[in-house]
Amino acid sequence: MIPQSTRRRRKQAAESPQAGGDAGRRPVLTIRVDFGPPGSLGPGKIRLMELISKHGSISAAGKEMGMSYRRAWLLVDDINQMFRAPLVEKQTGGSGGGGARLSKLGRDVVGRYRAIEGAAATASAADLRALKASLAAPPSDRDSQDA
Amino acid sequence: MIPQSTRRRRKQAAESPQAGGDAGRRPVLTIRVDFGPPGSLGPGKIRLMELISKHGSISAAGKEMGMSYRRAWLLVDDINQMFRAPLVEKQTGGSGGGGARLSKLGRDVVGRYRAIEGAAATASAADLRALKASLAAPPSDRDSQDA
Numbered sequence: 001m002i003p004q005s006t007r008r009r010r011k012q013a014a015e016s017p018q019a020g021g022d023a024g025r026r027p028v029l030t031i032r033v034d035f036g037p038p039g040s041l042g043p044g045k046i047r048l049m050e051l052i053s054k055h056g057s058i059s060a061a062g063k064e065m066g067m068s069y070r071r072a073w074l075l076v077d078d079i080n081q082m083f084r085a086p087l088v089e090k091q092t093g094g095s096g097g098g099g100a101r102l103s104k105l106g107r108d109v110v111g112r113y114r115a116i117e118g119a120a121a122t123a124s125a126a127d128l129r130a131l132k133a134s135l136a137a138p139p140s141d142r143d144s145q146d147a
Numbered sequence: 148m149i150p151q152s153t154r155r156r157r158k159q160a161a162e163s164p165q166a167g168g169d170a171g172r173r174p175v176l177t178i179r180v181d182f183g184p185p186g187s188l189g190p191g192k193i194r195l196m197e198l199i200s201k202h203g204s205i206s207a208a209g210k211e212m213g214m215s216y217r218r219a220w221l222l223v224d225d226i227n228q229m230f231r232a233p234l235v236e237k238q239t240g241g242s243g244g245g246g247a248r249l250s251k252l253g254r255d256v257v258g259r260y261r262a263i264e265g266a267a268a269t270a271s272a273a274d275l276r277a278l279k280a281s282l283a284a285p286p287s288d289r290d291s292q293d294a
Contacts, residue, residue, distance in 0.1 A: 033174045034174065136185055
């Protein structure tokens with residue numbers, strides 16, 4: 001048995017970095033934008049780009065997401081081919097295969113995705129509260145009443 | 148090789164019924180709501196509920212989504228256990244295993260999900276247009292310029 005709290009943290013980490021410490025208490029909205037043939041943008045690609053910006057490295061970013069080196073590089077190629085210019089700039093040379101960083105367009109795309117996420121959460125707050133009020137009580141709520 | 152147009156239609160059908168015939172021209176926003184331990188609501192569960200309402204049958208709804216009978220029933224059980232009352236009411240008896248329909252709460256949940264989707268699309272329209280303007284030109288656009 002995996003404790004409820006651990007499962008919740010894992011779910012948060014996998015799905016959205018905005019969840020913070022209270023995903024059990026409020027609904028977390030995740031956005032996917034499908035552009036048709038060029039591809040789609042969802043939480044995984046955005047999170048990978050944010051971690052590339054943080055670590056300056058594609059492989060370190062992929063590692064933090066529990067992704068193989070190969071998978072992270074393929075995702076970056078996919079992201080770069082979607083847009084009119086690369087979002088992730090690979091710097092060749094140096095030890096460890098060189099670093100990577102976001103281009104200006106890359107930072108713009110990440111910012112707009114997070115803005116869409118924020119606007120969506122604000123615009124739907126009342127409906128989200130109503131959905132939450134219709135949920136079954138989770139086992140963890142009953143546990144804390146017992147404690 | 149699968150033709151571009153076929154791949155696009157398949158992607159639409161799988162991801163969102165709101166896509167209509169113009170997913171190649173405008174971005175389609177898809178929403179997932181994660182409630183923590185009780186579970187999450189995304190386009191698949193919502194579409195299944197809408198099709199159950201349309202067909203009056205869980206297996207017919209699953210079939211339209213290319214889902215196995217078993218998978219559709221497991222999803223319905225999952226959906227029903229998430230909320231304080233069942234969203235899908237199974238009617239036992241009759242030929243073919245009986246029908247199914249949405250409860251009042253089920254119709255309410257589907258309506259709120261679609262409202263969240265609409266509010267999110269409206270609130271993020273400007274950012275979505277900016278993202279679309281940054282995309283690489285898809286092969287199908289170049290094709291139509293040639294035609």
